[in-house]
Amino acid sequence: MDQIYDVEFQNVTRKFDQFIAVDDVSFGIKKGEFFSMLGPSGSGKTTCLRMVAGFQDTSSGRVLLEGVDVTGIPPYKRNVNTVFQDYALFPHMSVAENVGYGLKIKNLPNAEIQKRVSEMLSMVRLPDVGNRKPSELSGGQRQRIALARALINRPGVLLLDEPLGALDLKLREEMQLELKAIQKEVGITFIFVTHDQEEALSMSDRIAVFNKGKVEQIASPEELYNRPKTEFVANFVGTSNILSVEETKRLTGRDGKLMVRPERVHVFANAKEDNHSTGYRTFKAILKSQVYSGATSKMHFQTPDGSRIIASTQNLKISADHIAVGSEVLVGWKDSDMHLL
Missing domain, CATH: 3.40.50.300 (P-loop containing nucleotide triphosphate hydrolases)
Known part of the structure; x- marks a missing residue:
């Protein structure tokens, strides 16, 4: 029925x-x-x-x-x-x-x-x-x-x-x-x-x-x-980092586009590629701007290939890490944080 x-x-x-x-x-x-x-x-x-x-x-x-x-x-x-x-x-x-x-x-x-x-x-x-x-x-x-x-x-x-x-x-x-x-x-x-x-x-x-x-x-x-x-x-519905079709293919071997939410993006201040990033796919990026929203800030990064990545970070953590605009850091996320559209 x-x-x-x-x-x-x-x-x-x-x-x-x-x-x-x-x-x-x-x-x-x-x-x-x-x-x-x-x-x-x-x-x-x-x-x-x-x-x-x-x-x-x-x-x-x-x-x-x-x-x-x-x-x-x-x-x-x-x-x-x-x-x-x-x-x-x-x-x-x-x-x-x-x-x-x-x-x-x-x-x-x-x-x-x-x-x-x-x-x-x-x-x-x-x-x-x-x-x-x-x-x-x-x-x-x-x-x-x-x-x-x-x-x-x-x-x-x-x-x-x-x-x-x-x-x-x-x-x-x-x-x-x-x-x-x-x-x-x-x-x-x-x-x-x-x-x-x-x-x-x-x-x-x-x-x-x-x-x-x-x-x-x-x-x-x-x-x-x-x-x-x-x-x-x-x-x-919210803010997203959308990876290109080419980048998605390279990372997963699948067609489509990958999405990563800003709160899933981890920022490794003063990190090197060989430490602090176990389990994460990491990318070198430069902090271009930061938008303060009280408890959190949205951090806008640019990678060497011109891609833009947004991270949403607790301001307590930002204050502790002292990340300044213009700094080069590592940003990354776990495979489980990626969603195929």
């Missing part, structure tokens, strides 16, 4: 005149998953989200919700809700009125509305703001209220269109943890659209990486980062 997904794309294509925004995409999203669609601007991820919501039609192919073809069905007849980046809260209404608006439209009794609004505000950790206006709240609080308003209707699927994009870095990191915790608490399928790979890696059960209208890879965060299938995924 075929698996029934909460959301499924079957050979979906979406064209805008001659531009193909989504190109023959097929995949399924499991019930209760936190599923992220990740990619650069124009990659097709938001168009896919809008087709699930019913805001956009397919040019060909089908979109299914819980096994039912909803292609052509209007948004208000789909069991989904959407949280947008700008939150779209009604400024003239109180927070409680905003959260309960969907239930009021359904003509539920006031007592039921008040009860469920109170439950939702408690769930998003804002039980005491019901009488305030949205303008009296911080950006993070407004984001939570938008989430409560979307969840109060108990949708089968919640769609989140870059909802953290307007927040500053620290608040965004806090809200990532909150979103994941709330999703686990309610058990609803979340589909999260973002261009921020750290957001996707930190929250998702699985991630679909989009590029030019196609899905390059769908995998768990760990698999996506450690075993990317393509050079695009390796470079978009």
Whole structure:
């Protein structure tokens, strides 16, 4: 028996005149998953989200919700809700009125509305703001209220269109943890659209990486980062050292390109080729620049043949080794640190 997904794309294509925004995409999203669609601007991820919501039609192919073809069905007849980046809260209404608006439209009794609004505000950790206006709240609080308003209707699927994009870095990191915790608490399928790979890696059960209208890879965060299938995924999800086809052939005898993550690159300060490098493939390199990032630094090296290698190193180690820009050192990695794309 075929698996029934909460959301499924079957050979979906979406064209805008001659531009193909989504190109023959097929995949399924499991019930209760936190599923992220990740990619650069124009990659097709938001168009896919809008087709699930019913805001956009397919040019060909089908979109299914819980096994039912909803292609052509209007948004208000789909069991989904959407949280947008700008939150779209009604400024003239109180927070409680905003959260309960969907239930009021359904003509539920006031007592039921008040009860469920109170439950939702408690769930998003804002039980005491019901009488305030949205303008009296911080950006993070407004984001939570938008989430409560979307969840109060108990949708089968919640769609989140870059909802953290307007927040500053620290608040965004806090809200990532909150979103994941709330999703686990309610058990609803979340589909999260973002261009921020750290957001996707930190929250998702699985991630679909989009590029030019196609899905390059769908995998768990760990698999996506450690075993990317393509050079695009390796470079978009994190930073990578990509060895040329010729160098890969020389090192492994196999066709393709090798990837080594910067944190897997070891730097041997003042090392010689005959010591301190047992078990490593080592290369002479000159430190060209160093980017400080608090706990770590990214060190950019150049080898004699012109190749560039990036190493991510703990600053405590850098301080101890006293590596200066312009120094010649050895850099290297173990065979187990290489991944063939």
